[in-house]
Each structure stands twice: as C-alpha cells, then as structure tokens.
C-alpha cells in the first residue's frame with residue numbers, strides 16, 4: 056500500500072487515510088461503527104452480505120464499505136435514512152431464511168446476526184419465511200464440530216477460513232441461488248471428510264451455524280454424581296483467554312480466578328495441563344536428542360526433522376495430507392492425553408481412588424481435542440484417558456450457570472499433585488512456545504548452562520510471522536554429549552495449517568534442512584485456538600500472547616526440568632524419559648488417512 | 652488405472668495442472684461420461700491438488716455439469732417465461748409420454764435424460780429444446796417427438 060494520503064469526509068467529518076484503505080476502515084478511524092457480517096480481519100474481502108452498505112455522494116447505488124476503497128474528495132454517509140433502510144432490509148432478508156430459535160441456540164448472546172437484528176429492531180416478518188424444514192437437522196457426526204445449515208447466512212467466512220488460513224478446504228460453497236449452501240464434498244458428514252476439527256471456522260462464524268459439540272450437561276452430571284471423583288485439567292491458553300467471556304478485555308490473566316471458579320463449580324481436583332506440558336518437554340526433548348544421536352553417532356536412519364505432536368488438529372492434518380511424513384512426528388502424546396493417562400494411573404494410585412470411579416475432564420482452547428480424546432489410541436490407562444473436553448467458551452458458560460461472580464473471586468491455587476508447572480509450560484499456549492521450552496531444557500541438559508538469551512527469553516522464536524526459523528550454536532558440551540560439539544541446531548516454527556502446509560511441502564521436497572519443527576494447528580498457536588472466546592483478530596491474539604509471556608516471566612520456575620513434581624514423577628513412577636512406563640503411557644502412534 | 656482416471660490424466664495433460672484448468676477438465680469429462688461421478692471429481696481434485704469439496708463446489712454451480720448419472724443424450728426444455736407462454740408444458744408432456752420418464756429422470760436404456768433449463772436465450776423463437784449441444788427452436792409436440800425418435804433410431 057502506498058503512503059499517498061487520500062482526503063475524504065465521513066458523516067461530514069474530514070479524514071485523511073492511506074490510499075487503498077476501505078471506507079469501512081476509514082470510518083473505524085473516526086470511531087463510526089459500520090456493521091459487517093461477511094467481512095473479517097483475518098480473511099480476504101468477500102463483499103457478499105451487504106450489511107456494511109454506506110451512501111457515497113454522487114453514486115447511484117449504495118456501496119459495500121468493506122469492499123470499496125476511498126477516493127479523493129469522497130463524501131460518505133454511514134448512517135443516513137437510505138442506509139438504515141437498506142441495512143434493515145438486508146437483515147430482514149437474511150432472517151427470512153434463518154431458523155431464528157435464539158433461545159435454544161448455542162450462540163444466543165454472542166451472535167453477530169442476533170446483535171444486528173436487535174439493534175435494527177427487526178420485528179414482524181416482512182418477507183416470506185423460507186426456512187426449510189429439512190435443513191433443521193444439524194450435522195453432529197463430528198465429536199468436535201456441529202454444523203447447522205438452518206442457521207447459516209452464507210457469508211462464507213468458514214469457507215475462506217478453511218482455505219486461506221488452514222489450506223484444508225473441507226468446506227465449499229455448493230450449488231447456486233436458493234439451493235446454495237456451505238457443504239463438504241458431496242454433502243458427506245463432517246467426520247468422513249478431511250476436516251481437522253481445528254474449529255477455526257467456528258471462531259469466525261457470525262451465527263450459530265458452526266459451533267462446538269458441547270458436553271456441558273455430561274460434565275454437570277458427573278460433578279453431581281457423588282460416586283464420581285471428577286478431575287479437571289486446564290490448558291495453558293485457557294487462563295489468558297477465559298476472562299474475555301467473563302467481562303475482561305483481551306490479555307487479562309485470570310489463572311487464580313479460574314482455579315477458584317472450578318473449585319466452586321464442584322470439581323474434586325483442579326489440576327494443570329501445564330504439568331504434563333513440562334513432562335512433554337522432558338520426553339520430547341529426550342526423543343530429539345536420541346534421534347540426533349542415532350543419526351550422528353550410530354549412523355542409523357531416523358526421521359528428521361522431528362516434528363511436535365501437541366496439536367491434534369495438526370496431527371489429523373498430517374495424517375490426511377502428508378501421511379508419508381508420519382514418522383517425523385514425535386511419538387509424544389499431547390499434554391492433554393499424557394495428563395489423562397497419568398490421572399487414571401499415577402494420580403489415582405497416589406490418592407487411593409479407583410480409576411473406574413474417576414471422570415477426567417479437560418478445559419481446552421481447542422475443539423480438535425474433543426476428537427483426540429475419543430481416539431482409540433487414547434485408552435492406555437485401561438479406561439478412556441480423558442472423558443470430556445470442554446472449550447474455554449464452554450467453561451465460561453458453566454461459570455455463569457453456576458452463578459459465580461467471576462470478577463469478584465479471590466485467587467486460588469491448583470491442587471497437588473499434577474498441579475505444579477513452570478513458565479516453560481505456560482508458553483506452550485503461544486506459537487513458538489514449545490520450541491522455546493524445549494530449547495531451554497535441551498540446551499541446559501547438553502551444555503550444563505542456561506540458553507544464551509537474556510532472561511531465558513528466546514526472542515527469535517516469538518511473534519506471529521507465518522514460518523519462523525532459528526539456529527542455535529551448541530558449544531562446550533558435557534562429555535556425554537560430545538557428538539553435538541560445534542553443531543548448529545536448526546529449527547523452524549509454523550502456526551496455522553496454511554503455514555504448516557507450506558513448510559511440509561518444503562520438507563517433502565527435501566528443501567528444509569531442520570532438525571526440529573514446531574507446528575500448531577491454529578493461527579497464533581493455542582491462544583488462537585478453535586475453542587477460545589469469539590471474536591478473534593490479530594490484535595486480540597497479540598494481547599493474549601503478551602499475557603502468556605507475562606505469566607511466564609512472573610513464575611518462579613521457568614524451565615521444565617526444574618518442575619519438582621516432574622522430578623518426583625520420574626523418581627516415583629516413570630523411571631526415566633522414554634523409559635518403559637513412559638512408552639506405555641505417554642507415547643502414541645499415528646494413522647495414515649486419505650485426503651479424498 | 653480406471654478408464655476415468657486415464658481420461659482425466661489426458662485432459663489434465665492437455666489443459667495444464669493449474670486451477671484454471673478445472674472447468675475445461677470437468678467439461679471434458681462430461682462430454683465423454685455425461686456426468687461427474689464422485690470418483691471422477693476425486694480424481695480431478697488429486698490431479699489438480701485441490702480439495703474434493705472445491706471441485707464439487709464448482710461442479711455443482713453449473714447446471715450443465717451434472718453430478719448425478721445422466722443418459723447419453725440430454726434433452727433440455729427451456730422453462731423460462733416466454734417458452735412457458737408458448738407451451739413448453741405440452742412439449743414436456745409429450746416427451747414424458749414417449750420416453751416413459753418424468754422430468755429429471757433417465758430412461759432405462761440410459762439413452763435419454765429429460766431436464767428443464769433456465770433461459771436458453773431463444774425467447775424470440777420459443778419454445779426451444781436443446782439436445783446435447785444442438786438447439787431446436789420453435790418446436791411443437793409433434794416436432795419434438797420426431798426429433799427424439801430420430802435420435803433414438805440413429806443411435807441404435
């Protein structure tokens with residue numbers, strides 16, 4: 056975009072903006088709010104819903120402000136009588152095809168369409184009701200995603216998300232006219248197609264057409280069952296997102312209040328996925344060093360670069376799209392599933408609970424984890440390791456249902472054991488975080504010294520660039536790691552499946568000479584996960600990232616291998632990283648799937 | 652490799668491996684096979700490195716790219732207002748009668764499919780019938796039946 060400034064007037068107020076700016080963004084600069092539905096800050100312009108229309112002096116037709124660039128001398132009215140009438144008609148037309156049963160809708164109270172309908176006081180039906188009865192049956196074949204076409208306004212945000220951000224294109228616009236709909240290939244159930252369950256489409260759907268499959272009722276039932284011991288784990292990114300659904304601005308850390316709320320709700324033990332994030336670093340770091348040793352010393356053929364495996368959306372993507380690279384994935388389970396396997400074994404034994412009577416719930420910023428917990432590989436405790444996965448949004452809903460005044464809560468601490476963690480685990484929630492945590496530990500194991508970055512902050516690994524790269528020189532190693540002396544460790548990081556796709560193509564073609572790659576399925580990493588509060592935007596994700604790194608800096612321990620509970624579990628139960636028990640409980644394998 | 656895969660390979664070689672070739676490749680398949688099967692759409696998606704949903708989205712947008720099995724000859728009667736006023740309903744009735752099928756169906760011998768179409772651009776010479784690529788303007792019941800019988804004989 057050029058630096059050339061364009062002068063125009065919006066609602067009679069002069070403003071100068073860069074050439075190429077849309078009328079919508081120029082109006083925003085003056086704090087005039089223009090409603091939008093198909094437009095989204097993360098996506099390309101579609102210009103199909105027309106609720107953003109404005110009047111441009113001299114033009115015969117109203118202009119879609121999201122799709123019209125400003126021009127010199129332009130005079131725009133964002134809220135004239137003509138504009139309001141047109142917008143009202145647009146909303147009425149959308150509602151005439153919409154199954155507006157708001158009281159039963161998961162999006163009630165968080166719905167962009169509902170907000171507009173109430174803002175424009177849409178009342179009696181002006182247009183004929185066209186909601187077809189047959190469309191009212193939602194596709195709930197997926198354990199993660201519910202798709203209800205009767206709520207769809209065909210804004211196509213989901214289609215653009217799945218294509219532009221995720222390079223999956225499980226959804227497309229099919230047919231035309233009044234038959235047009237958002238569909239999978241041949242309208243097959245979602246669980247039969249390439250969908251990764253990432254939930255990014257949910258985060259951007261302005262209505263209740265795409266939502267998570269919710270398990271709130273099942274969880275309440277377990278809590279209210281006196282025979283059940285219900286443990287809950289909370290993922291790193293939940294503590295910096297949850298506040299947004301409970302009255303805080305983005306970027307607020309609510310860890311202590313969240314723990315307090317979970318105790319009020321009635322969970323028997325409130326524990327932390329961060330504990331198994333630290334454990335993941337021990338296992339995955341050891342796995343990387345082992346692979347490197349095999350390659351460099353034993354001359355064995357091992358799959359390198361090794362790739363992280365914490366993100367189940369990414370795992371399913373890889374299974375569908377790059378089944379030839381499954382050996383490159385670390386065999387480590389995600390922290391959620393490590394936690395699940397340990398909860399019903401180690402924890403149960405330590406606390407004297409019969410695992411049969413345990414219900415294991417996890418609160419995740421993620422919808423793909425709902426799918427992951429049901430994978431047949433995830434039953435190593437002898438039971439389903441994790442029973443129910445709730446999103447950050449579902450937890451917020453439970454907090455409200457429980458009548459808790461969240462903002463007034465006093466901070467509380469996680470229970471023990473499996474409630475202790477380090478800053479290295481917290482940063483799992485941001486893209487680059489797993490890599491940073493792994494390097495903090497691996498570098499120290501190999502050299503006996505801390506990573507050579509001020510205050511342990513490995514800045515080159517942070518930020519939202521699509522694919523990040525870094526190199527770390529390894530010098531003056533301990534004798535047992537002499538084969539790494541003078542080696543340069545080369546790493547890469549991708550977030551969002553579009554970036555992962557680019558990186559994987561390079562790996563497949565042999566053009567990417569890295570040792571270790573971190574991939575997170577969602578833009579920004581888990582902090583931008585498909586289960587996080589809606590809305591999302593680059594600014595919101597930046598705020599959440601700041602909160603994550605702030606939480607890390609505020610913790611007394613910031614290296615996974617220093618977590619006392621991690622040291623203890625190896626002593627009491629696991630033996631050593633990659634040991635026999637670890638192999639049984641903490642590692643898994645993958646399954647090639649077809650893309651078509 | 653199945654016949655359809657060979658056909659698609661040839662078409663992709665001819666038109667190129669880019670997204671822009673999607674339409675000509677789909678048209679090429681319809682020309683030979685009369686419709687786009689699930690298998691065909693998947694094979695195209697693979698060849699062009701697109702998602703299957705993407706291919707289905709494009710295919711289902713165009714009336715002339717069918718995604719359900721069709722007969723060897725596709726009869727389309729214009730249903731738009733001018734042809735309607737000139738008596739398209741009677742023509743459809745006559746054809747349903749001789750072919751023993753309803754609109755949207757295909758004959759048992761897979762020779763004919765009877766469909767309606769939106770405006771074919773022949774309003775001044777309606778009613779109009781399209782058989783495959785050939786236009787028959789200003790038809791009546793008798794003419795329509797004769798044309799179809801002629802095609803049936805010729806392809807015996």
Ligand code: SF4
Nearest residue numbers: 156157160166262263
């Ligand atoms: S999608 Fe929005 S407007 Fe529609 S029923 Fe749900 S809450 Fe109401």
Ligand code: SF4
Nearest residue numbers: 207208210211213260
């Ligand atoms: S499912 Fe949601 S995002 Fe997709 S087109 Fe419909 S309303 Fe828009």
Ligand code: SF4
Nearest residue numbers: 217250251253254256
């Ligand atoms: S969950 Fe992810 S992969 Fe599945 S349709 Fe939505 S955006 Fe696409």
Ligand code: FES
Nearest residue numbers: 102104105107121
């Ligand atoms: S928001 Fe501008 S056309 Fe939809």
